[in-house]
Amino acid sequence: MSLSDEKSLTFLLADDHSLIRQGLLFVIEDISTDSNIFQASTLQQVLEVVKTKEIDIAIIDAHFPDGNSLSILPEIRSLKPEIKILIFTGIDETTQALKYINAGANGFLSKMSEEDEIENALKNMMQFGEYLSPVTQRLLLSSLRNPNMANPISRLTERELQIAKLYTEGFGNLEIANQLDVKQNTISTVKKRIFEKLEIDNIVELIQLMNANK
Structure with missing residues (x-):
């Protein structure tokens, strides 16, 4: 049974x-004339709406002024596991989609998509509760053959994972070097390698990725 067979749907549009x-x-109004729609412009607002409203489908951007939505997907899943989540964003699908799917999203759609694909994605979310573009479908198939794609954390060596965890606990290069009894520039080198393997740019993204893949 599709979501839309049961009742009028309630959407959260977060961007x-x-x-x-x-x-x-x-x-959405073109597809369904009987929909309730809430809006949010920050991650904090997203969580407030999720906590206080009965949302069926949440369409959420990847980046907000107060952070990356990757960080709140596990919390949304914990609060309201029945919510269907579509990530609608301008970030690169080929390198980012699996991170969000793995963190709890039901679909990933690029803002670069043509209007008919956006409409198709929304119809799929309404009927089946998920949308996987051809690009993401290929990524998922590849991840079945190579599990490291689905969970990028598994690309790290044991030492890299140890250092990554220390970063997420708030330690800096010097503190980590002292704890592990190695040179500070060694830690800097490992940090650079961690960022390259995980395709991230800063500690905030590292924390979000580590939390999403616990």
Whole structure:
């Protein structure tokens, strides 16, 4: 049974750009005239709506002024496991989609998509509770053959994982070097290698990725 067979659907449109939310609203209203729609422009607002409203489908951007939505997906899953989540974002699907799927999203859609694909994605979310583009489908198939793709943390060596965990606990290069009795520049080198393997740019992204793949 599809989601839309049961009742009118309630959407959460979460993006810090009002034009994106408005565009999604128009598409949803074209597909379904009987929908309730809430909006959010920060991660904090997303969590507030999820906690206080009965949301069926949440369409969420990847990046907000107050952080990356990757960090709240496990919390949404814990609070309301029945919510279907579509990540709608401008970040690169080929390198990022599996991170979000693995963290609890039911679909991933690029903002670069044509209007008909966006409409198709929303229809799939409404009917089946998920949307996997051809790109993401290929990534998932590849991840079955190579589990390291689905959980990027598993790419790290035991030593790299140990150091990554220390970073997430708030320790800096010098503190980690002292704890492990190695030179500070050794830790800096390992940090650079961790970032390259995980395709991230900073400690905040590392913390989010570690939390999402516990």
